[in-house]
Amino acid sequence: MDKEQKLPAVFNELAETLRDISRTSNHLNEKLKSAYTIVATDHPLVRADGRHDDAKGIQRLLNLADGKKGIHIVFPPGLYTLRRPLRLKPNTFFEASNDAIFRKKHHGPMLLNLHRRDRMRVYRGNGNLIIRGGTWDANYPVYRGGTSFVLGHAENVIIEQLQLVEHGGGHAIELNAMRNIEVRHCKFLGYDDRNGERAYSEAIQLDLAKARRVFPWGGSVFDQTTCKDIWIHHNSFGPSDTKGSWGRAIGSHSATADRWHERIFVTDNKMKETLQWAVRAYSWRDVVLYNNRMESCGGGIAIHPNYVDGRNDTDSKNRPTGRSNPIKNVLIIQNAILGGGNYASAIRLKGDEKSPITCACLRGNHVESFPGKGILVTGTANSLIHNETALSR
Template sequence: MDKEQKLPAVFSQLAEKLRDISRTSNHLDEKLKSAYTIVATDHPLVRADGRHDDAKGIQQLLNLADRKKGIHIVFPPGLYTLRRPLRLKPNTFFEADDNSIFRKKHHGPMLLNLRRRNRMRAYRGNGNLIIRGGTWDTNYPAYRGGTSFVLAHAENVIIEQLRLVEHGGGHAIELNAVRHIEVRHCQFLGYDDRGGKRTYSEAIQLDLAKARRVFPWGGSVFDQTTCQDIWVHHNSFGPSETKGSWGRAIGSHSATADRWHERIFVTDNVMKETLQWAVRAYSWRNVVLYNNRIESCGGGIAIHPNHVDGRNDTDSKNRPTGRSNPIKNFLVIQNTICGGGNYASAIRLKGDEQSPITGAYLRGNHVESYTGRGVLVTGTADERSRSF
């Protein structure tokens, strides 16, 4: 892009939104640190010895959030056995020591912010949450269940400084119909694609409240609420000592006509050896992808409208529209993509004639030792969208 050419005002607005997300997170951190605080192992049912089930006692502590109008639970070092999912209430700070391990021994998610009988809609569900620290061991293949963290219909959530490991299928984190979310300084290590059946699965998936087939955990009203104001930064994604890497590190794979995930920021992450894309922006708009390092992945960064397939192009009343969503405003700058390329391009922008991509700016990206295409751009509205 010519040095004299100025970026549209929308990117200045996105920068301000990023500052707003940061301010919201800081406020939430200060609020919940001063909430009613308890040490988990003070509860008689929480032993952290690797033998007894700790989930019942932990859940009793989590339920105190309703009565105390907020709770801060501190988990000392130890091995916490979870024989049932944990359910978060609003205004909960779940703080684990770096030497805490939570090991799943059941066939469901590890942590959810809803119950099956809930009827959550829009962003009015169980929010104001901080999940910090510890190693969360999904323990696959001994136990199935796919996705570890399920967060839906909520706002104001921080997930930070934790390790999510040893998955089989599913996602590490499902973000569904949420806004004002930060995922930062986490590690996502080890994934089994179940014999090639889940090569597309994301470690962090952004999804919308579309239908039971894409959100099978119950508790949600399928009102087509999307994700907004999401910042994923300073995380690492890759293989573990016993399993390979993810299908995709961050992305989406379902959509609804005339609905978008908006104001999505993916910055300063390291993504290694994904089977498909490192990042797949699928029916997203107003997006910043900055300073990510992508190493030996099948593909790099993909910017795609939703498919016209009778499923992803249906509207909120489940009527096929026969067209994809127009997508716009992508700032893709200073990303490094090295090695890999056996699946697709290093950077791919793929619009179509009916719904072209507008306002896509690529600048300062570096591609090296890549076996696939470097940059592939189709279906853009004007030459400015092709500025590198």
């Protein structure tokens, strides 16, 4: 197959997917504009005074989505105390003022789209969600619990214009078996790696419905459903005033043989001072990484097949296969990787003879003041590396 013919076709196909995601988001916005609207503080149990527990009242409002075509809850400025997780129903528009703060005071997630006794499969769970605005304070180390937003087995979700701050371990957002998702114009600030125990944690993790050990919150059927059609753009990741940056900004760290996260777009983000990779695409295919800026990160971009370790190379029936998933269609274009490099390469594509990375295009990326390897490529086929700029420290 001629790469000069193949690569433009890949661009066109992925561009059409991106347009589809955008159209879905626009449709969701229009749909939820007509939802029943209520101001959260009109409920007597929602006081936003920083002293009383607001979670019970907020949950009662969220439950109204069961009996309506949709619920639009508006949160005015204030300090909302959450002493229990909030659980979203379908067709919910959760809109918070920029001066609304949600502070966790329990040892679990802040927001989930499922209940522990649910049996969600493929993408049939609680979807059609918009989560917009506010600062979500995980309040670590006073409270633990790791991951803040847990979203599984659903489709059509927008997360936008909010801040997720002060984490320890876990993730800011877990996207597990999700489809048609946008995360945009958000900030992910402040992370404690628990003395190196969780140095690999991603602010945004893409995961699959593999096993309870990777999705311990219940509510999921472990049917090996992966993430598809994900667009993460115009976000920033870095330290807060009291904590360092994330282990990784965006990525994955579990896999199943013959399953991939597909059609993943990471564009126009800013990643700063991650401990490991800024982006780690682990068993992903049909990937676009465009115009991201990575400053002083441990490593830049990693394209990795799943490990052959008896766990990540098992198939959907938990049988070891002894091989990695081959990866195809990876576009890494016009990213800037500046400084850092104390963990790994600026850009690394690691395929092998049995499971190569095919149809990869690296074009117009800029690597500067990077002491280690700028670009490390192994096990690729039918790929194009062009117009790279690497300046050593």
